[in-house]
Amino acid sequence: MARPFNFSAGPAALPLEVLEQAAAEMLDWHGSGVSVMEMSHRGSDFMSICDQAERDLRELLAVPAAFRILFMQGGGLGQNAIVPMNLIGHSASHTADFVLTGSWSIKSQAEAQRYGEAHVAARIDSARPVRLPPPSTWQLSTRPSYVHLCSNETIDGIEFQDLPDLHSLGCDAPLVIDCSSHIASRTIDWRRVGVAYAGAQKNIGPAGLTLVIVREDLLGHALAICPSVFDYRTVADQGSMFNTPPTYAIYIAGLTFQWLKRQTEEGLTGLAAIEARNIAKAKLLYDCIDSSSLYRNEVDPSCRSRMNVPFFLANDSLTESFLSQAKEAGLLQLRGHKSVGGLRASLYNAMPIEGVQALVRHMHAFEAKHA
C-alpha cells in the first residue's frame, strides 16, 4: 500500500513493517487467541514480550550492565519532575544544573525549580538558538546533584554531536539527558551519562511509553514526596511492573527495536546502519536548503539536528502554499512548531531516504515556480 511520507515531529511515523506486523497480530498474538492489548501484564505472554523488548533495546543501544532500563509513563515532561524527585537529593546541595539550549531544556529547568535549586549553568542568548554554548564556558555550581541537558532540541533543530565529559570540567555529578527526539538514531556514550530519558512517540513507538535508562547507583535517592510509581528504585525493583505499564506501547516499541536490529546500510547493521542512513538523509535536506535562495536554516552546521530540520522561506507569505502543495505531493506534517513558525521536517528513523528525496524534489519545484 502506498502511503504518504509523514514528517511529523511526534507522535511520528512508525516503520511500515512494524505497523503491518502489529496489524497481522492484532486479533490473535502468536496463537494466544487474544490481542496484546487484552493480555494481563503479569502473564507469561506479555512478560516475554516485555523482556524481549528490554533485551533488544539493551543490545541495540549497547547499554552497559550497570544501567537499568525502565518502562515508565508521564512522557518527557513527566520526567522534568520525576528526575528532580529522584535525583536532586543525590547531593547535599539539592541543586541541579541546567544547560538551556532551546524550548525543551527551558521547560526542564522551570519544572525542577519546584523541587530544589535549578541553577542555569549556560544558556543560549537568542530568541532563536543557533549555536550550542561550549562546555568550557558552562558555569557549573559546586557539587550539583546532577547536570541536565536536552541532547536534541526538537523545536529549534539543535543537537549535541558529542555529549560533554563532565569529569574533564571538574564535575563528578551524573549527566541527565532528555534524548526524546533522537534516541535510537545514533550511539550514546554511556561513560558520560547517568540518566537518559525519552518519550517513545518520536523514534520508538506510540505515545504513552517513556524510556528511562538509569545508572544503578542513582537508584534509591528519591525525595519522600516522590510518588512510589515514579520512584526509579521501586520501578526497577518491580521490573517496570509496580503498576500496569503501557503494555501495547511496549509491544510496538519491541517490534521497532527488532526492525532496527534488522536494518543494514553500507555493510553496517542495526544502530550503525540507521545512523549512517540518518546522516545521509540530513545531508540531503541541509544541502538543498543551503544551496537555495528561497529556504534558510540558521543553525550552525556544527550542531544542526539530524532528526528535526526547521527551515524558513525568504517570503513567509508563501508558507501556506508550500504546505498545501506538499500535501498534494504526499508530504505531510511539515508545518513548523507554533512557537517559531515556518517549516520543519522531522527525519526520524522510520523516514526512508526516498521520503527526503521526494521532499527535496518538491522544494526544488516550488523554488523554480517562486524564484
Ligand SMILES: Cc1ncc(COP(=O)(O)O)c(C=O)c1O
Ligand atoms: C526533547 C523533548 N522533550 C520533551 C518533550 C515532551 O514530551 P511529552 O509530550 O512526552 O511530555 C518533547 C516533545 O515533543 C521533546 O521533543
